[in-house]
Amino acid sequence: MEVYKFGGASLRNADAVRAMCDIVRTVPHAHRLVIVVSAMGKMTNALERALDAALHAPEQLQEAVEQIATFHRSMVEQMSADGQGDYSAALQQLADLEILLSHLPNPGFDQVYDLVVPYGELISSLIVAAYLKEQLSVPVQWVDIRTVFRSNSVYRAATVNTAISEPLARQAFSSERPCIFVTQGFIAQGPEGTTTTLGREGSDYSAALLGAFLQAKAVTIWKDVPGFLTADPALFPNASLLPELDYREAIEMANSGAKIVHPKALKPLQNACIPLYVRPFNQPNEQGSAICNLALHDGNPLTQIAIREGQVLLSLSPTDLSFALQDTLAEAFGILQTHQLRTNLIQASAISLSLSLDNDSTRLPPALSALQQLFHVAYNEGLRLITIRHYTPALRAALASIPGFLIRQETRTTLQYLVREQDWAEGYYPTLLEAI
Ligand SMILES: Nc1ncnc2c1ncn2[C@@H]1O[C@H](COP(=O)(O)OP(=O)(O)O)[C@@H](O)[C@H]1O
Ligand SMILES: N[C@@H](CC(=O)OP(=O)(O)O)C(=O)O
Numbered sequence: 001m002e003v004y005k006f007g008g009a010s011l012r013n014a015d016a017v018r019a020m021c022d023i024v025r026t027v028p029h030a031h032r033l034v035i036v037v038s039a040m041g042k043m044t045n046a047l048e049r050a051l052d053a054a055l056h057a058p059e060q061l062q063e064a065v066e067q068i069a070t071f072h073r074s075m076v077e078q079m080s081a082d083g084q085g086d087y088s089a090a091l092q093q094l095a096d097l098e099i100l101l102s103h104l105p106n107p108g109f110d111q112v113y114d115l116v117v118p119y120g121e122l123i124s125s126l127i128v129a130a131y132l133k134e135q136l137s138v139p140v141q142w143v144d145i146r147t148v149f150r151s152n153s154v155y156r157a158a159t160v161n162t163a164i165s166e167p168l169a170r171q172a173f174s175s176e177r178p179c180i181f182v183t184q185g186f187i188a189q190g191p192e193g194t195t196t197t198l199g200r201e202g203s204d205y206s207a208a209l210l211g212a213f214l215q216a217k218a219v220t221i222w223k224d225v226p227g228f229l230t231a232d233p234a235l236f237p238n239a240s241l242l243p244e245l246d247y248r249e250a251i252e253m254a255n256s257g258a259k260i261v262h263p264k265a266l267k268p269l270q271n272a273c274i275p276l277y278v279r280p281f282n283q284p285n286e287q288g289s290a291i292c293n294l295a296l297h298d299g300n301p302l303t304q305i306a307i308r309e310g311q312v313l314l315s316l317s318p319t320d321l322s323f324a325l326q327d328t329l330a331e332a333f334g335i336l337q338t339h340q341l342r343t344n345l346i347q348a349s350a351i352s353l354s355l356s357l358d359n360d361s362t363r364l365p366p367a368l369s370a371l372q373q374l375f376h377v378a379y380n381e382g383l384r385l386i387t388i389r390h391y392t393p394a395l396r397a398a399l400a401s402i403p404g405f406l407i408r409q410e411t412r413t414t415l416q417y418l419v420r421e422q423d424w425a426e427g428y429y430p431t432l433l434e435a436i
Helices: 014-025 043-056 058-080 088-102 109-116 119-135 162-172 203-213 247-255 263-271 325-338 364-372 393-400 421-435
Strands: 002-006 032-037 140-142 179-184 187-189 195-197 218-223 244-246 276-280 289-292 304-318 343-349 352-358 375-389 407-410 414-420
Touching (some): 002 014, 014 119, 032 119, 032 203, 043 058, 043 088, 043 119, 058 088, 058 119, 109 195, 119 140, 203 218, 203 263, 244 247, 247 263, 325 352, 325 364, 364 375, 375 421, 393 414, 414 421
Parallel strands (some): 002 032, 032 179, 218 276, 244 289
Antiparallel strands (some): 187 195, 276 289, 304 375, 343 352, 375 414
């Protein structure tokens, strides 16, 4: 068994879906394949906009819904031109979504988000399954992953219960006869039977979990880049391909903001010793990158850069200067945990704690109110966190000559800078661009 994951970029238009079908067609033993798909193109963002309109700007709702409907109808029309595929189930989901958005219940933002946004994955997987069914000689079976992945009820950031889900996965993805399975990434079923989501870009994580549950030979994520590169090629056009990486290296980069793979995808694969291949969907003959257990350490690894945009720096200090930080650290992190906020950088002194967090507009404000009950809280937004792994002495010196960072941290392998956008644009970015 193998698992292939196709994300939004690799399903962004009809030609991309055709290219995906060609990739599947050439897989030897394709009938032993589980295909995990995300919402097509930028549909998750479009669904978030529609939800926002339904909740806060009803005058913009029709336009937002129209964008989603037009995109999917046009996809169905173009895919239908290639044969006799039956897209009625996909169109039914689209109709259900339109009804839901016009009569939206309000059980709280996170839960209503998880009612609306999964339609992207549901419609996408139904279109893909219908197309493959029509195009391939092997039978194709659509699986609703909510019958398999059981999660907790932390809406928008749910965790899959592996003990319950693993046997369900083995059951759902086994077949007496040859069969290709098509299912959704990113979504699961919560304890009350409601739909949950696993966090943005969570489809890589879904594919990795399925790979581990099914003891797959490998998991491949098909991307719009040649593989795992030393930096994001959208920012650093000279970034080089890393043909092989150890899981630990990949997890460090992913956690630091390298969006090529979801950070949670690495652990289940490492635990099960399953390789993760990152391959280019527009050059399917290229091998891309293999993430696996590398016994030998490369003596001279390439410098790698990861960037996290949209950071907020919180500086916490005690209200009465009397605190022993150890006692209150747990309280501060407890509040962040309660609000599902992830900390990307931590710096502590005797009477201050500085934290760099993703600026989540729904989770941060209540967390801030709770923190302000206990601490003085200073707040800086619009920041970037730069992580440089395996820096060279020359790059370290060049960065040290740039004025104006909010936090700098250094270990033997890693340099991190938290900087303002203006300093990034004028100093850090040009220096890094030259170095990579
Ligand atoms: N180190 C890196 N190597 C390759 N791509 C990277 C890296 N860091 C960030 N990226 C970005 O990740 C993108 C692919 O991820 P994503 O858009 O989430 O794919 P998908 O939606 O298809 O799953 C690339 O287009 C690239 O801009
Ligand atoms: N569609 C979801 C889940 C996902 O992982 O998408 P992608 O594979 O396109 O990053 C999102 O955009 O967050």
